[in-house]
Amino acid sequence: MRPDRLALTPDIANDLPANQGLDIFVRKLLSHSALAPDDQQALRLLPFTPRRLDAGDYILREGERSEVCPLLLSGLAYRHKFAADGGRQIVALKMPGDALDLQSLFLRVADHNLQALTVADIAIVPIKALEQLVRARGTIARALLVDILIEASIGREWLLNIGRRNALSRLAHFLCELVYRLHVTTVEPPERVDVPITQEQLADLLGLTPVHINRTLRSLEDAGGIIRQGRKLVIGDVNVLRGIASYSDIYLHRGQQTG
């Protein structure tokens, strides 16, 4: 029995990545925005409630209204929508350090579902505290806006990916994005990133069917882009993937600063 709705009741005694607290969130923002040390510190000092989610736990449901602002500290989460025939499309994948729901601050109801993909740790930040910080510090407001804009840019790239690339390069493109985005907050070697995503989820992510994902994964493995052992899926050679997808990461807007 787990909460259908996030509340601010604290989970006492979580020896989670809550140790490093919101540091990963700050690192994520730094990947695209410059923040003065005191801005960083202010962010790190935000009050929050840590919470551990199981894979599949809902964080927010379409049509609902959210009262809190969850940040993803570890694990993966995703946004998805359903078509009338039951078909599902994953419309965004969130990684450690990502803010999960900045939009509910400004829109009345959610237009999509938000769900944990793996076991995940989130930090639930009270809206008040965040609003206060944003009002007080323009640089932080700007960094959060840039975050929103970059998520939109990623969405556009996904449209191109799903609308115009075949299964093989589509999959390769997604895996490249995964590596590049994870690289921001993770110190892992660029290779040996493992992909804790089922084939069905990959299908819903890329607008394909699980069976076709299965066969396409085999092709990618034959090409040397990935390695599979049992159910584990690991990035083999990013360069191979980059080649297949003609991948370029400009749409991730790393190290911005309009200035």
Add this chain to the structure above:
Amino acid sequence: MRPDRLALTPDIANDLPANQGLDIFVRKLLSHSALAPDDQQALRLLPFTPRRLDAGDYILREGERSEVCPLLLSGLAYRHKFAADGGRQIVALKMPGDALDLQSLFLRVADHNLQALTVADIAIVPIKALEQLVRARGTIARALLVDILIEASIGREWLLNIGRRNALSRLAHFLCELVYRLHVTTVEPPERVDVPITQEQLADLLGLTPVHINRTLRSLEDAGGIIRQGRKLVIGDVNVLRGIASYSDIYLHRGQQTG
């Protein structure tokens, strides 16, 4: 020979919709945000340079950096990206009243191309003036942010549309969205909206081929959803389209106000 880059040089003597000036922009914002009369007035008094664009004129190119903020007063414009194999995907369609490029204020380079789809009138607002207004009036800042968030929401719906719906309902869904979005700023009867988009553009919009669009249009016509006379394409019966697409417009976030 037309400008490859927008500048602030005024086009004198344009008896454009520049008469009503930025009113349509205000109306668009009012469709999702409440604005006090003085906020509205402040927006209407923004300085701007009107400019008429021909169909196909570029407003911004991928990789470029924009110095101005264009608003669409009449006509249609769209964002698009190219895949490595030359395939093109239209990732957003902008309608009268829409701000065309709020993101360049905060991101260094454009991640997509922005082009006029039809003859179009735009108002080029100096960034300074807009920034000043945003700083002075929180409600306006909020309204613009909501605008950005809604565009992102539309993008997610497009992902669902392209990823999970077949050609017929995909096309119907798009046409529904067109009608609903135009209804905001246009007083036209909900029916008899005409769609000044070529079949090739529809194909790039929906991730299909022109020939398949052609055949799918015929099906839609047979179903009574649209009417075609020569090259004209007109909405016939929105309810038919709604049925085919199982259309719901919640993702457009009309009449928000978190409150």
Add this chain to the structure above:
DNA sequence: CGTGCGGTTGATGTAAATCAACCCATGTGG
């Protein structure tokens, strides 16, 4: 009066979906 763009049509090809088993690892309860 040609020229070209957008649209239309038919024949054919193919990437991906669908259907239907079956496999295997893991976990669970008797």
Add this chain to the structure above:
DNA sequence: CCACATGGGTTGATTTACATCAACCGCACG
């Protein structure tokens, strides 16, 4: 500790939606 249920994953046969190729048409326009 075995029996069984379950959730991925794998595989092959078949179908289908959409792409591709290649004409041709007709209006608009310079």
